[in-house]
Amino acid sequence: MLPAPLAPTRPAFLTRTTPVARLVAGTAWLVAGIVTLDPIVPVRLSLAAIVALWLWSGLPLRRIPGRLAPLGFAMLSLTVFSILLSSANGDRSLATLAQIGPARITGPAISAGIAVGLRVVVIALTTLLVFGPSDPTRMADSLVQQWHVPDRFAYGTLAALRVAPFMAGDWTTIGAARRLRGLAPRGPVARVREAGGRLLVMLVSAIRRAERLALAMDARGFDSGVRRTHFREFRVGWRDWLTILVAVAVAAAAFFVPR
Amino acid sequence: MKALPASRPSTELFRWRTVDIVVVALLAVAFGVVFWAWGTYVWAWGSFLGPQTESLLTGVWLLPAVVCPLIVRRPGAALFGELVAAVVSALLGSYWGLDTLLSGLLQGAGAEVVFLITMYRAWNPVIAILAAAGAGIGEAIHDLIVSYPGLDYAGRAAIGAAEIVSAIAIVGIGGWFLVRALRRTGALQTFPSGG
Numbered sequence: 001m002l003p004a005p006l007a008p009t010r011p012a013f014l015t016r017t018t019p020v021a022r023l024v025a026g027t028a029w030l031v032a033g034i035v036t037l038d039p040i041v042p043v044r045l046s047l048a049a050i051v052a053l054w055l056w057s058g059l060p061l062r063r064i065p066g067r068l069a070p071l072g073f074a075m076l077s078l079t080v081f082s083i084l085l086s087s088a089n090g091d092r093s094l095a096t097l098a099q100i101g102p103a104r105i106t107g108p109a110i111s112a113g114i115a116v117g118l119r120v121v122v123i124a125l126t127t128l129l130v131f132g133p134s135d136p137t138r139m140a141d142s143l144v145q146q147w148h149v150p151d152r153f154a155y156g157t158l159a160a161l162r163v164a165p166f167m168a169g170d171w172t173t174i175g176a177a178r179r180l181r182g183l184a185p186r187g188p189v190a191r192v193r194e195a196g197g198r199l200l201v202m203l204v205s206a207i208r209r210a211e212r213l214a215l216a217m218d219a220r221g222f223d224s225g226v227r228r229t230h231f232r233e234f235r236v237g238w239r240d241w242l243t244i245l246v247a248v249a250v251a252a253a254a255f256f257v258p259r
Numbered sequence: 260m261k262a263l264p265a266s267r268p269s270t271e272l273f274r275w276r277t278v279d280i281v282v283v284a285l286l287a288v289a290f291g292v293v294f295w296a297w298g299t300y301v302w303a304w305g306s307f308l309g310p311q312t313e314s315l316l317t318g319v320w321l322l323p324a325v326v327c328p329l330i331v332r333r334p335g336a337a338l339f340g341e342l343v344a345a346v347v348s349a350l351l352g353s354y355w356g357l358d359t360l361l362s363g364l365l366q367g368a369g370a371e372v373v374f375l376i377t378m379y380r381a382w383n384p385v386i387a388i389l390a391a392a393g394a395g396i397g398e399a400i401h402d403l404i405v406s407y408p409g410l411d412y413a414g415r416a417a418i419g420a421a422e423i424v425s426a427i428a429i430v431g432i433g434g435w436f437l438v439r440a441l442r443r444t445g446a447l448q449t450f451p452s453g454g
Contacts, residue, residue: 026357027357030357034358078406082410085310086409086411087409087411087412089411109409112409113409116407116409120355123358124356126356126357127349127355127358128356130356130357131350131356152277153284153339156277156281156284157284157287157346160281160284160285160287160288161350163288164292167288167289200437200441203289203437206288207286207441208446210284210286211281211282213285214277214278214282223276223277
């Protein structure tokens with residue numbers, strides 16, 4: 001049911017960086033991508049992201065297009081509706097480029113629409129660069145060590161993440177149990193009602209699991225109040241500063257360099 | 260050891276027990292999975308209906324911001340729940356990923372403010388609806404800036420209103436009934452909301 005996470009297949013520059021450094025670097029691109037309606041900025045950032053994915057991420061490149069395919073829908077509809085509903089279309093001083101029924105379409109509307117559609121690409125590629133090169137455990141380690149996120153919250157969340165695959169199993173089991181009792185849905189309305197019923201049972205089972213897990217964790221002193229030491233230590237090094245520096249420089253260049 | 264047995268409700272409001280943390284995190288993980296499925300299978304198709312209609316479906320994204328605090332009744336539960344759900348959907352490969360963190364932060368903060376105003380003492384349907392509206396406002400602020408920046412005022416007002424209405428219907432009213440259904444199963448006995 002759940003897609004396998006995209007993990008790096010070889011060591012690369014970004015797999016050796018601290019996760020929070022990538023988070024900072026990615027945020028710079030996200031901000032640069034969403035503060036302007038000029039399409040050249042997301043185009044430049046997308047190209048930079050593709051280069052970075054190719055050279056430094058260590059991710060299997062062949063699996064990326066398949067993973068990003070559903071993105072096409074979102075991008076297309078966001079672009080089309082941004083163009084059709086743009087406020088620039090009501091500006092009489094702009095030349096009409098096309099007339100579709102009552103809708104009038106102008107040049108600035110098209111360029112802004114393309115910019116909004118390309119934002120989605122920038123966000124998706126940057127997300128891969130930030131979360132792709134390491135697993136959730138390292139992200140939690142780094143959040144606790146570098147940003148001093150409360151450790152009980154970070155590791156409690158990590159423990160909950162480990163249980164996620166069991167919940168997918170629960171979903172299947174609950175469905176089978178309901179069918180056995182003759183509760184198999186017929187028709188779309190019944191299907192939605194049935195999904196609601198299954199979701200409730202799944203949430204009950206999730207709460208029960210969480211309670212047992214918390215009890216087991218407390219039994220091992222999770223909440224003892226003793227200062228925690230770290231098994232894997234992250235030190236912010238030159239690679240991290242270089243990553244942040246280059247990302248900010250690229251974001252600034254994408255934004256300020258004239259066409 | 261100052262750890263309390265998990266079955267005794269803690270009297271200290273600001274001290275999260277391990278069971279509070281893990282239950283909110285696991286519920287958020289469950290919602291994160293729902294987000295991912297919703298975004299991939301429903302949202303992608305719903306986007307052909309146009310932004311105003313689509314905005315009526317956005318309430319689903321806000322469920323953790325209201326359901327988690329209604330269950331554990333701790334300060335910060337709205338923010339923590341919504342952020343974890345955002346992180347989980349990013350880890351599952353939701354293509355919005357990094358941007359989800361930003362919107363999760365705004366949505367969680369919108370609901371958290373309402374619970375903060377009540378000093379975490381009032382837990383009734385009216386507060387649930389107000390918190391849902393708060394989360395909806397946070398979401399509308401994010402979406403109008405990131406997804407619909409070039410639209411005219413009428414279009415943006417319609418989208419903002421649709422998102423808030425959706426939040427109130429799906430999360431305020433729906434979330435309240437969801438927590439009530441959970442309580443009736445007896446699953447919430449460890450929590451102040453279970454009695």
